[in-house]
Amino acid sequence: MGELLKxxxxxxxxxxxxxxxxxxxxxxxxxxxxxxxxxxxxxxxxNSAATYFSIFKAALKQAFVDGYIxxxxxxxxxxxxxxxxxxxxxxxxxxxxxxxTPCDNPIxxxxxxxxxLTGLRHCDIQKLHWxxxxxxxxxxxxxxxxxxxxxxxxxxxxxxxxKLCGTPGDIDRLIFEDLPDPSWVSRPLKRWIEAAGIKRRIxxxxxxHTFATLQIAGGTDxxxxxxxxxxxxxxxxxxxxxxxxxxxxxxxxxISLDLNTDDID
Numbered sequence: 253m254g255e256l257l258k259x260x261x262x263x264x265x266x267x268x269x270x271x272x273x274x275x276x277x278x279x280x281x282x283x284x285x286x287x288x289x290x291x292x293x294x295x296x297x298x299n300s301a302a303t304y305f306s307i308f309k310a311a312l313k314q315a316f317v318d319g320y321i322x323x324x325x326x327x328x329x330x331x332x333x334x335x336x337x338x339x340x341x342x343x344x345x346x347x348x349x350x351x352x353t354p355c356d357n358p359i360x361x362x363x364x365x366x367x368x369l370t371g372l373r374h375c376d377i378q379k380l381h382w383x384x385x386x387x388x389x390x391x392x393x394x395x396x397x398x399x400x401x402x403x404x405x406x407x408x409x410x411x412x413x414x415k416l417c418g419t420p421g422d423i424d425r426l427i428f429e430d431l432p433d434p435s436w437v438s439r440p441l442k443r444w445i446e447a448a449g450i451k452r453r454i455x456x457x458x459x460x461h462t463f464a465t466l467q468i469a470g471g472t473d474x475x476x477x478x479x480x481x482x483x484x485x486x487x488x489x490x491x492x493x494x495x496x497x498x499x500x501x502x503x504x505x506x507i508s509l510d511l512n513t514d515d516i517d
Contacts, residue, residue: 256286256304268320271312276329280305284332302332339495341462342368346450355444360437362416363428364459369413370394371463371481374456378431383423385414398482405482464492469499 258264260282266275283301288294296304312326342350347368355361363377372380376398384396392414394407417427432440437456445454460481467477478489 256283259286268315271321271325273325273328276308276312276325279308280329280332298332305332339461339465339491340452340454340458341465341495342450342454342458344466346448347462349448349450350444353444353448355440355447357432357440357444359428359431360440360456361444362418363431364441364456366413366416366428367456367459368462368466369416370407370409371460371467371477373398373460374431374434374437377428378426378433380427381423382417382421382425382427385417385420385427407480461492464489465495468492469496 257266260279283296283305284298286296286301288296288300309326309329309331312321312329313324315321316324316326347365350361351365363374366372367374367377372394376396380394380396384394386393386395392409392411394405394409396405396407398405421427431437434456441454441456464477464481467480468474474489474493475486477492478486481489483489
């Protein structure tokens, strides 16, 4: 967000006196065509632009509350509509098949299955240390700070998820040592997915989607899943509920009988 503001303002400085509805709309249009940053090619997704603009509006609101600007400009600015993106996920059967399928990079396999059991993002799994795991009674839990939201999380994990971590080490040692960066994960992950006979395009992030979808399908309430995913707004989690509802609709029509009127009268 800070880097985008620097690009937009040219010098990284936007005095409160310059902020008006035109500047706000100009910034909105800028976000819709802004570069991704971080060495990535292309522009921001519409959903990312929507998130950044919401943060910008919240900052304007706070500036008004604190008296830095005399008009509530945030109330005059219409937000960016989010697109409903497809959430690809794996079934329990596919996860079990993957668990039995060798991967030429075992760290990727362990980390991906860990993501399916915990819902953690790649960036958070990559920086987990043994000191981030605690055992309270019979329950293991993670104490970590999300890289994306900066939220401090206290998340219980299953015994199976803990076993995927491997042999415990010093508290400063990474749990998933040598887990490649996202740009180096895709090829070995694709080979593993194909070796398991799965034909769909599955990315590492799909294992997080898998956790969310299977949790909701299994009866876990939306609020709890939202907290376990570290979402700052439960509305972000609702997309998974829609996926589950669609699956239920498909399941309702999955059984078809060869009936005619004479058979049932």
